[in-house]
Amino acid sequence: MTNTLKAPDPKPESPKTAASPLLRFYRSSMGKKLITGFTGLALVTFALAHMVGNLLLFVGRDAYNAYALLVSNFGVVYYAFEVALTAVVLLHAWVGVEIFWRKRQARLQGYSTYQSAGGSSYQTLSSRTMIITGSVLAVFWVTHLMTFRYGTHYTTELGGDTVRDLARLVIETFQSLPYVVGYTVVLGLLASHLRHGFWSALQSIGLLNREIRPLAYGTSAVVGVGIAAGFLLLPWAIYLGWVS
Numbered sequence: 001m002t003n004t005l006k007a008p009d010p011k012p013e014s015p016k017t018a019a020s021p022l023l024r025f026y027r028s029s030m031g032k033k034l035i036t037g038f039t040g041l042a043l044v045t046f047a048l049a050h051m052v053g054n055l056l057l058f059v060g061r062d063a064y065n066a067y068a069l070l071v072s073n074f075g076v077v078y079y080a081f082e083v084a085l086t087a088v089v090l091l092h093a094w095v096g097v098e099i100f101w102r103k104r105q106a107r108l109q110g111y112s113t114y115q116s117a118g119g120s121s122y123q124t125l126s127s128r129t130m131i132i133t134g135s136v137l138a139v140f141w142v143t144h145l146m147t148f149r150y151g152t153h154y155t156t157e158l159g160g161d162t163v164r165d166l167a168r169l170v171i172e173t174f175q176s177l178p179y180v181v182g183y184t185v186v187l188g189l190l191a192s193h194l195r196h197g198f199w200s201a202l203q204s205i206g207l208l209n210r211e212i213r214p215l216a217y218g219t220s221a222v223v224g225v226g227i228a229a230g231f232l233l234l235p236w237a238i239y240l241g242w243v244s
C-alpha cells in the first residue's frame with residue numbers, strides 16, 4: 001500500500017493581489033473621487049431636469065399631468081431608469097461616506113491633511129458639512145418618494161383617457177405650511193451640498209485647472225442656489241394661492 005502525500009494547497013492570494021482591476025479602482029482614492037464625481041454630475045442633471053419638469057405646473061394641471069403621463073409611458077425604459085437612478089444614489093452615498101471615514105481616520109492618526117486625489121482642498125462651510133447635508137438629503141429622498149411617487153393615486157380625465165392626477169397631489173401637499181417649510185429647509189441644504197459638490201465633481205474628473213477653478217467655484221454656487229430656488233418656486237406659489 002502506498003501512502004501518497006498530498007501537496008498543501010497553494011496559499012490563497014492576499015486580497016490585494018487577487019483583486020480585479022475594477023475592485024482595485026473602487027478601493028483607490030482616485031477611484032472613489034471619480035465615482036462620487038460622475039454619480040454626482042448624473043444626479044445634478046436629474047435634479048435640473050426634474051426641477052424644469054415641475055415648473056410645468058405653472059402652465060396648468062393638464063400640462064403637468066400630460067408630462068407625467070408621457071414619462072410613465074416609456075414603460076420598461078422608465079422602470080430601468082428608476083432602478084439606475086436608485087443605484088446611482090446608493091453608490092454616491094456609500095462612496096461619499098467611505099471618503100468621509102477615510103479622511104476622519106487620517107485626521108485621527110495625526111495627518112493634518114488628507115491627501116485628496118482631487119487636488120488641493122477648498123474648505124468652506126458647505127465642504128465641511130457634506131456628510132450632514134448628504135445624510136439629510138438621503139432621508140428626504142425616501143420621504144419624497146413616499147409622498148409623490150407612491151402617494152395617493154388620484155385620477156382625472158385627459159384627452160378622453162383616465163390618467164393619474166399628480167397635479168392635484170402636488171397642490172394639496174403644498175397647501176400645508178409644514179411641507180412648504182420642510183421643503184425650504186431641505187432645498188437650502190441641497191443648495192449647500194451642490195455648492196461644494198458641483199465644482200468638486202468637476203475637479204475630481206479632471207476638468208479644472210488653476211486658471212478656471214475660481215470660475216468653477218462661482219458657477220457651482222449659481223448651480224446650487226439656482227436649482228434649489230427653481231424647485232422652491234412651486235411650493236411657495238401653491239401655498240400663496242398663485243397656482244391652484
Ligand code: HEM
Nearest residue numbers: 047050054068082144148149166170183190231232234235
Ligand atoms: C418642490 C419640489 C419638488 C416637487 C414638487 C417634486 C415633485 C415630484 C413628483 C410629483 C414626483 C412623482 C413623479 C411620478 O411619479 O411620475 C417626484 C418624484 C421624484 N422626485 Fe421630486 N419633487 C420636488 C423636489 C425634488 C428634489 C429636490 C429631489 C432630489 C434632488 C427630487 C427627487 C425625486 C425623485 C428621485 C423622484 C422619483 C423619480 C421617479 O422614480 O420617477 N424631487 N417628485
